[in-house]
Amino acid sequence: MTMTQEQLAVSVAIASWKNTVGRADKIFSVFTEEQFLREVVPGKNRIIYLLGHLTTVHDAMHTILGLGERLHPELDAIFVTQPDGAIETLPAVSDLMKHWTEVNSSLFEKFASLSPKEWLQRHMAMSDEDYAKDPTRNRLNVLLSRTNHLSYHLGQIILAPK
């Protein structure tokens, strides 16, 4: 298999995203329903909230990367614009886990449809002018930033009492 240099660079970034999502899958898979309701640290986010938050932020990547409609826009009002505790009844863990898996599968499938050149083009929240000023604000940048966002919250989730 011969890859161009830019194909290789993009593959490394997608592999890093996939690997981090896989770590999250493993971590979530061992929690009981009751453990999902625990706070990672007293007074901070519950794991169920972080699961919903990560699902919603990943789902929004469909829009920002220009990969079609997001699957669950209704989650925004629960897990992004509101902090944990503001909404009395959260969706069931089993539904959120279904959304989490579905959103990440959809993204991963659509990532393959982008050429390396498209990964290096501006993302959808950037104007042409801003992009001309800073060409690193492209789709690849969004992918790395969301991978780091996931790692950040995984570091927290792992601290929750078992």
Add this chain to the structure above:
Amino acid sequence: MTMTQEQLAVSVAIASWKNTVGRADKIFSVFTEEQFLREVVPGKNRIIYLLGHLTTVHDAMHTILGLGERLHPELDAIFVTQPDGAIETLPAVSDLMKHWTEVNSSLFEKFASLSPKEWLQRHMAMSDEDYAKDPTRNRLNVLLSRTNHLSYHLGQIILAPK
């Protein structure tokens, strides 16, 4: 300024690393000496340990990326091979902060000496055979992996009681 596609891809990854190190600098800069000695969560790593751990792991990037000798190999035995609490007296916070800044500056300077092609070549902990099997195990992969490692621990550090 015109960049090739692979230059652009590598720049995005270096910018993501730099941005995450910058976030860490900001977080560390507001801690008092006393706060550095707090555990992020009762029974887990102290912030001073995570500062030393991150410094040591970053320092080792010199070796794995083939960028010359690491600056503080003596930290390995304190912050990587031993967990927090195993070593009675840790180095002073002020020394660790100096090392942290020095290590990251050295790395950032040396990153600029690598061509995009070199970023996409195998890293130093890989044999030629293993690399032939998986060409994504290159320097860029190490950079992304260390950026995620930093984000993971930043997510924890931010939870420490103020």
